[in-house]
Amino acid sequence: MNLFISRACIRLALLVAGTLLVWAAGLPAIAVQLNEDRLLQVARAQYGENGVKAVTSWLRMIEATRPLATSEQLRAVNRFWNSSVRSVEDINVWRQTDYWATPLESLGKRAGDCEDYVIGKYFTLLQLGVSPEKLRLIYVRAKVGGQSIAHMVLGYYETPSSTPLVLDSLTSSILPASQRKDLTPVFSFNAQGIYVAGQQRSVESISRWQDLLTRMRTEGIELNSSGTQP
Template identity: 60%
Template sequence: MLVLGSAALGVWAFKDGPGAIALDFDATRLQQTMQSRYGAAGAKALSEWLAMLQAQQGKALQQQLSGINEFWNRAVVHTEDAVLWSQPDYWATPLETLGKGAGDCEDFVVGKYFSLLRLGVPLEKLRLIYVRARMGGVGSTQSIAHMVLGYYETPVAEPLVLDSMVNFLLPASQRKDLTPVFSFNAQGVYVAGAQPSSVDRITRWRDLLVRMKQEGFLP
């Protein structure tokens, strides 16, 4: 389940400053954590993720984006937090999502985001984007809260959208079913017409990073 705040509807492109980080992790510690929590099935899922990342190293960016999107969409079954975690809104770590083999839209996006950082995609080119997703086809007024990952070639470029509901990538202008609300990454929160604000305001993001570090990410 994705809970939206009261931010005004925005546009797809936002200004951002330079900077990048690379995701680092202790693979042995991750494997130990996965084995202890989720057993052989979890360890297998983790090994498949690590092998996929290794296979994607050095490939063209478009192939990496497509490969990461397809991997997570194939490896994870969509479910709701209330069913999986007995909580209304829980942001799972990549390890937890792989271990469960299930997650909601945020969990897909978190997995894709950190996978691409591991491959060396610059931080400023990636945004986790809250959207309203129209359901029921053209003309429908029904929508749901949803999250997608956006890849921005430049800070003001139209992003490519990586979506758990779609296995192929499309520019935002071709996703008429999505209405952006706001976006964020480790550098800040971005809302159209406002100055970027600190990502620390998103408590679930802070909690996610703490748990990832405990698991062996970001040593």
């Protein structure tokens, strides 16, 4: 188990936990499209042949995992990202105190902090066809080494009222949140909105999310919204 957690995650979670609200109505339908030729072109230009190999492994994993049941997809995606990326602070990777890396950037550097693992897993599962409303990026307080620190995990909700399964960079095990007594949720969000009980606000209020999507688009990863779900 890797117990390193980025201080950038801590700062960001504490900053936004008191200000972000809920987006409840008119959820947009979401789809992810990958331009494989563009991804490989950018990977080669920015990270050389090692970058191409990393992205190729990702694309092959996606194709091999696509026919599997959702439970197997969750395990495969969690395992791939946890083994492909080293946990390193943003300041050491990007020379910034907080940076949300695209999946290509995380694979190219083979390094990232807590939110980078979650971003990679989230967009991979969307590309595999997992329903977008079933996935949320969740900020939590995690008990590690006797301390309570901020961390991000990916939650999978089989139904809106289900206890989520937790995909975590700290462990290869995927457990229901009810069995993760070391985690306390703060708030969650996805491409459809921000979720904190009682109020509402669009995900567009998260500037780092919008910047992430813009950079992904130039690399060949397109997140498309088509109308709203009923």
